Amino acid sequence: MAPMSCCCSPAAVRRRLPVLAWLPRYSLKWLKMDLIAGLSVGLTVIPQALAYAEVAGLPPQYGLYSAFMGCFVYLILGTSRDVTLGPTAIMSLLVSSYTFHEPAYAVLLAFLSGCIQLAMGFLCLGFLLDFISCPVIKGFTSAAAITIGFGQVKNLLGLRDAPRQFFLQVCHILRNVGDTRVGDAGLGLVCMLLLLLLKLMRDHMAPMHSEMPLGVRLSHGLVWTATTARNALVVSFAALVAYSFEVTGHQPFILTGKIVEGLPPVQVPPFSVTTANRTVSFAEMAQDMGAGLAVVPLMGLLESIAVAKSFASQNNYRIDANQELLAIGLTNVLGSFVSSYPVTGSFGRTAVNAQSGVCTPAGGLVTGVLVLLSLGCLTSLFPYIPKAALAAVIIMAVAPLCDPRIVRTLWRVKRLDLLPLCVTSLLCFWEVQYGILAGTLVSGLILLHSVARPQMKVSEGPVLVVQPASGLHFPAVETLREAIVSRALEAPRPRCAVLDCTHVCSADYTVVLGLAGLLEDFRSHGVTLAFVGLQVPVLRVLLSADLSHLQHFPTLEEAEKHLNREPGTQPYNVGDDSVPEHKVALLKV
Numbered sequence: 001m002a003p004m005s006c007c008c009s010p011a012a013v014r015r016r017l018p019v020l021a022w023l024p025r026y027s028l029k030w031l032k033m034d035l036i037a038g039l040s041v042g043l044t045v046i047p048q049a050l051a052y053a054e055v056a057g058l059p060p061q062y063g064l065y066s067a068f069m070g071c072f073v074y075l076i077l078g079t080s081r082d083v084t085l086g087p088t089a090i091m092s093l094l095v096s097s098y099t100f101h102e103p104a105y106a107v108l109l110a111f112l113s114g115c116i117q118l119a120m121g122f123l124c125l126g127f128l129l130d131f132i133s134c135p136v137i138k139g140f141t142s143a144a145a146i147t148i149g150f151g152q153v154k155n156l157l158g159l160r161d162a163p164r165q166f167f168l169q170v171c172h173i174l175r176n177v178g179d180t181r182v183g184d185a186g187l188g189l190v191c192m193l194l195l196l197l198l199k200l201m202r203d204h205m206a207p208m209h210s211e212m213p214l215g216v217r218l219s220h221g222l223v224w225t226a227t228t229a230r231n232a233l234v235v236s237f238a239a240l241v242a243y244s245f246e247v248t249g250h251q252p253f254i255l256t257g258k259i260v261e262g263l264p265p266v267q268v269p270p271f272s273v274t275t276a277n278r279t280v281s282f283a284e285m286a287q288d289m290g291a292g293l294a295v296v297p298l299m300g301l302l303e304s305i306a307v308a309k310s311f312a313s314q315n316n317y318r319i320d321a322n323q324e325l326l327a328i329g330l331t332n333v334l335g336s337f338v339s340s341y342p343v344t345g346s347f348g349r350t351a352v353n354a355q356s357g358v359c360t361p362a363g364g365l366v367t368g369v370l371v372l373l374s375l376g377c378l379t380s381l382f383p384y385i386p387k388a389a390l391a392a393v394i395i396m397a398v399a400p401l402c403d404p405r406i407v408r409t410l411w412r413v414k415r416l417d418l419l420p421l422c423v424t425s426l427l428c429f430w431e432v433q434y435g436i437l438a439g440t441l442v443s444g445l446i447l448l449h450s451v452a453r454p455q456m457k458v459s460e461g462p463v464l465v466v467q468p469a470s471g472l473h474f475p476a477v478e479t480l481r482e483a484i485v486s487r488a489l490e491a492p493r494p495r496c497a498v499l500d501c502t503h504v505c506s507a508d509y510t511v512v513l514g515l516a517g518l519l520e521d522f523r524s525h526g527v528t529l530a531f532v533g534l535q536v537p538v539l540r541v542l543l544s545a546d547l548s549h550l551q552h553f554p555t556l557e558e559a560e561k562h563l564n565r566e567p568g569t570q571p572y573n574v575g576d577d578s579v580p581e582h583k584v585a586l587l588k589v
Contacts, residue, residue: 018323019076022360030359037358039347041084043229045367046374048087048349048397049300050235050382051390054155055092055148056341057101057164060256060382063087064375065264065342066110066148069335071368072510078361079319079329082311083304085331085364086348089398090144091300095341096164097432098292104270106341108285111269113342114332115537120301121325129302136439137302138406139424145401145430152391152549158184158254166429178191183252187241188388191234195396196243198234202227209462221343231393238389239381246384253386260381263372291433297332297340299436304328311354347396370476400522452476456483457500463563464488465556467500472507477514484518485531494525496563498558502533512545519549530559 013404014020046069053063064157070085099105100576132495147166153173154162158181162172185298201223208220240252242258271282285291308319332342353363382383410417426437452475464487482501488497499515507515522529536543542550 006047015320015323017076018079018320018327019361025359026362030362032147033357033359034363037353037356038363038368039224040356041353041363042367042370044349044399045231045346045528046354046371047231047235047385047390047393048383049371051394051397052087052089052092054387054390055151055394056087056095056106057099057257058095058106058235058341061264061375062103062106062339062341064371065338066335066340067366068371068375068507069338069340070331070343071364071371073331073334074327075361075364077323077330078364079323079327080270080308080312081317081358081363082350083308083345083361084349084353084367085205085304085328086346086349087341088303088344088345088393089148090141090303090540091296091344091402092344092505093148094292094296095430098289098296099341102181102273103339104273105289105321106270106287107269107294107336107339108282109289109292110332110340110342111336112280112286112289112293113300114295114329114334114336117325117332119303119329120297121329124322126301126305126321129298131444132298132302132436132440133417133420133443134399135406135421136424136443138403139421139437139439139450140299140432142402142404142423143428144432145398146175148398149395149402152394155217155254155387155391155516156185156188156395157181158388160254161188170275174507180252181252183198183291184254184386187253187386188392189237190199191389191392192396194234194237195230195392198227198230198321199396201477202230211271216371226309228356229362231397235393238386239384242386253388256383256387256390256523259379259382263375264339266337282398283526291437295436298345300328300332300342302326303347309345309347309349309460311350323413348400354371354531362556367556379432395493399543448475453479456480458487460487462495462561464495464497465560467501468495468503470503472504472511474508474510474514477511482515483519488527488529489521489525496528496530497522498530498532498556501532501535501538502573504533504538505535507538507541512541512547515542516545516547519547523549528563530563531558 038508042390046064049063049067050060051063053060053066056062062280067086074083074085095106095109097110120128123155124521137484149167150166150173151164154160156536157173157177159176159179160171162169162401203221205224205227208217208224212220242251245251245253260417271285273285305321308324309321312319328344332340335343351585356363406421407418410421420439420442423442426434428433428435450470451473454467454471454476456479457467457469459467464484465486466484468476484497484499488495519529528549528551531542531550533553539552542552551562553562
């Protein structure tokens with residue numbers, strides 16, 4: 001009965017429902033700031049959602065279907081006040097890679113990804129994401145940004161029938177650049193220029209102070225609103241231009257086209273698909289998506305938690321990684337019932353949220369309502385949006401993801417980390433899953449090499465002193481043995497040695513066997529191997545193994561005095577009563 005009462009304690013409930021921690025303290029001031037932030041993010045996400053659906057290879061309305069569920073779920077389960085969940089450029093690229101531009105596959109992938117993410121959250125498996133190193137993440141995001149950005153060049157130039165694979169797409173665009181539509185290219189470049197100018201204005205705006213005159217504050221607020229909602233402003237401008245040409249009967253732009261109007265139907269995700277020839281079963285759909293069932297949920301979690309940790313660090317609060325897994329997992333599961341494709345945390349919209357002064361996740365409620373209103377009232381206007389304008393929005397959104405400075409940074413810090421970065425980047429241009437897998441494997445091999453071949457500090461003298469610099473694990477036993485034997489026992493005159501275990505915090509059975517062999521080798525040569533700096537867990541293991549001839553000392557000086565046969569020092573031998581009382585007490589715990 002006690003464990004159940006612990007699980008149902010108020011603290012445990014607040015941990016699982018973070019909304020209960022801030023809702024009782026909610027104030028009118030918070031409401032004002034959350035309202036402003038929610039509107040700002042809503043005006044950003046609507047045009048982005050339409051654009052990201054194009055990246056995912058889905059009809060535009062699916063971007064909006066994916067943009068509101070995360071707002072409501074994160075309100076209740078999220079632990080970051082800044083994060084906004086929804087469609088992102090990288091997640092859209094992954095969906096495009098694994099769902100064959102079929103909405104049914106995309107929705108099922110959202111459901112299955114959410115189930116996997118929920119399971120990871122309940123099992124506290126968030127630590128698995130720590131095995132994907134920063135160079136792998138940087139390599140993937142840079143390659144994804146280039147792939148997504150270049151994938152929109154066709155829409156920017158008004159080209160049609162471009163293949164989806166990156167290298168084939170490059171060849172197609174280069175071969176057909178002469179077929180560029182002047183209207184689309186001109187409008188796309190103007191939209192990019194406007195977005196860039198508005199972004200620069202937003203970045204260089206002076207902060208507003210209460211002592212400013214009312215007129216200055218009003219003008220400051222108008223400029224801030226225009227620059228924050230620049231995506232919606234530019235897309236609306238492009239749609240107005242396109243509609244003007246439509247009225248005249250001459251349309252120089254390729255338009256988004258017809259969009260299904262209204263809210264999405266609430267229905268069970270498709271567990272089978274009926275085609276013209278046959279019915280594709282759930283098992284076949286899952287098999288078709290293949291590695292996407294692992295890559296999509298993992299990368300979704302990685303992107304969302306990275307965003308949450310980044311803004312939590314900037315704004316001095318903490319997040320619960322496993323609770324974040326539950327929030328994003330439930331978002332994807334519930335989202336699949338309203339035809340959403342997989343979503344994650346958006347860095348760009350989270351930045352807008354934070355800069356707008358959001359105080360709680362309640363800002364997401366405003367964003368979600370705004371998206372639903374656009375679906376219910378504005379979808380009849382979306383067909384007039386030129387694809388070139390959406391391409392400009394995407395290109396400007398993904399440009400900051402490509403960070404060439406990381407190469408220079410890694411060259412200065414640790415050049416070996418350039419290897420997983422380059423492997424990941426190059427293979428992601430071919431297939432995303434191969435790039436992530438190969439980069440993770442290379443990072444793992446680098447990590448395992450440092451474990452199997454640890455650096456050792458060696459001090460020569462009458463007594464050899466060897467100190468592993470980074471712990472001692474079973475792959476490193478042979479390296480340790482070679483370092484000690486070659487210097488102490490294979491010399492013309494064998495000498496005693498000291499193994500300084502200050503940095504060794506654990507030992508397994510293989511390590512114990514290796515140390516037992518070393519002790520026997522030293523005994524057969526008539527010299528001694530002594531240990532110093534043994535931490536309690538390691539000492540407990542060695543004593544439990546009943547190693548013969550084990551001698552350990554509290555300090556290196558005492559060990560050297562004893563091995564040099566100086567009087568007044570005695571080792572702590574196995575079975576002696578000379579082990580200090582505090583260590584005896586710890587060993588008995």
